[in-house]
Amino acid sequence: MDAAALLHALRARGIVLSAVGERLRVEAPRGLVTPELRAALTAHKAAILALLQQESQWPPQCREAERLYHRPPVLEAPHAKLFPLVGQRVLTPRGPGVLLQAFAGQATVALESDPNHAAIFEPQEIRPLSAAP
Structure with missing residues (x-):
């Protein structure tokens, strides 16, 4: 299981993860975080912290x-x-450009460099203007 899948699985169980500096904060009811989950969190800590950092750049x-x-x-x-x-x-x-549409497999953007033509990207390639590229 990679870090994104682990993060999803934990959230599906109601476990809340947050980054506090270089520490990973885990909020969960007692007993919900099994030894196996704790080991997976330790193994994927750096990647999960990076995912949480990326998420924080997106508007609420x-x-x-x-x-x-x-x-x-x-x-x-x-x-x-x-x-x-x-x-x-x-x-x-x-x-930069203007987002025209977004689907599961692609997003269409009118680029500022060529606003008369739409460019197609994978959704994960698109970032809010406030985020670093």
């Missing part, structure tokens, strides 16, 4: 959209957090 409405539209068995719904950004400026690997 994007994180809420991802939570609302996430449906198992999909482990991630990177396109869902883009929904509130449709019609707004975003960052892409090819520079």
Whole structure:
């Protein structure tokens, strides 16, 4: 299980993870974090901290959209957090542009460098304008 899958599995159980500096804070009812889960958390600590840092760069409405539209068995719904950004400026690997649409497998952006043509990206390549590329 990779860090993203582990983070999803823990959240599905109602376990809340947060980053406090270089420490990983785990909030869960007593007994919910098994020794196996604790070992997995230790093994994936750095990657989970990086994921939590990435999440913190997204506006709250994007994180809420991802939570609302996430449906198992999909482990991630990177396109869902883009929904509130449709019609707004975003960052892409090819520079800034306006997000036109977002689907599970692709997102369409009108790049500022070529606004008359739409460029297609994977949803996880798109970032809110406030986030570092």
